[in-house]
Amino acid sequence: MMKIHPTALVAAGARLASDVAIGPYTIIGEHVEIGAGTTVGAHAVITGHTRIGECNQIFHFVSLGEAPQDKKYAGEPTRLEIGDHNVIREFCTFNTGTVQDRSVTTIGNHNWIMAYVHIAHDCVVGDRTIFANNASLAGHAEVGDWAILGGFTGVHQFCKVGAHVMTGISSVVFKDIPPFVMASGQPAAPHGLNSEGLKRRGFSADALAALKRAYKILYREGNTLAEAQAKLAPEAASHAEVQQLLDFLARAERGIIR
DSSP states (O other): OOEEOTTOEEOTTOEEOTTOEEOTTOEEOTTEEEOTTOEEOTTOEEOSEEEEOSSOEEOTTOEEEEOOSOTTOOSOOOEEEEOSSOEEOTTOEEEOOOTTTTSEEEEOSSOEEOTTOEEOTTOEEOSSOEEOTTOEEOTTOEEOTTOEEOTTOEEOTTOEEOTTOEEOTTOEEOSBBOTTEEEEETTEEEEEEOHHHHHHTTOOHHHHHHHHHHHIIIIISOOOHHHHHHHHHHHHHHOHHHHHHHHHHHTOTTOBOO
16 A cells, blocks of 8 residues: 655656655655655655656655756756665765766666765666765766775766776776776775675686786786787686676776776
8 A cells, every 4th residue: 555644745647656655745746656665755855757666765855856967958858767676865866867968867776875875967877786875976977786886985977887896985986997896095096806795796716816817917017908908808708707897998988097
């Protein structure tokens, strides 16, 4: 049974599953869709063309689907799409996209997003990420699956953070971070392979050894990026994880952290 607090304001056009729970003083806009099993806390505002999937826990005082903070935005009906089984803590702000890019901001599934996180227009967040308190993405940024952003990490617009990356507290990311790497600093610099995280996720000893060799080629041997890519190609032929790294490097338009 749907549980909507009597003080909540839900627009007539909103589409809510039959068991959605809406807390006190929350506002739900007319173009919002919320899937089964999702709960929304008190004093939240969910507006814009926003679609939220199933079994999400959305806490108090969040703002989801508001207009992008982009001076070029002229009221176009851009979107925010959030998947399933996400935890979104207090005071988070996720904006819709812009027509200059994808027209949609996308959040995947099973993400743990702590308080005061900002995800700007046209960002893409994968699955099973962790955003610690006050981590922020500027417009057009991408974060891969299983990445962990430490508290107060700031990601510059158009930057990509690869899968299984981990950043330290207060990191400032101006360039792309390749998959599997630990990074920290202002600006963020590489500090080895995220070996412990990969072990916890079941990566084999063979895969870890291949990634360690790849990290050495990329960061320890003094190779240019082109030289590193050429040397990584034979490893990629027999290790899918190294191929994933190579694929990322091919898309690294801003260059990678050094």
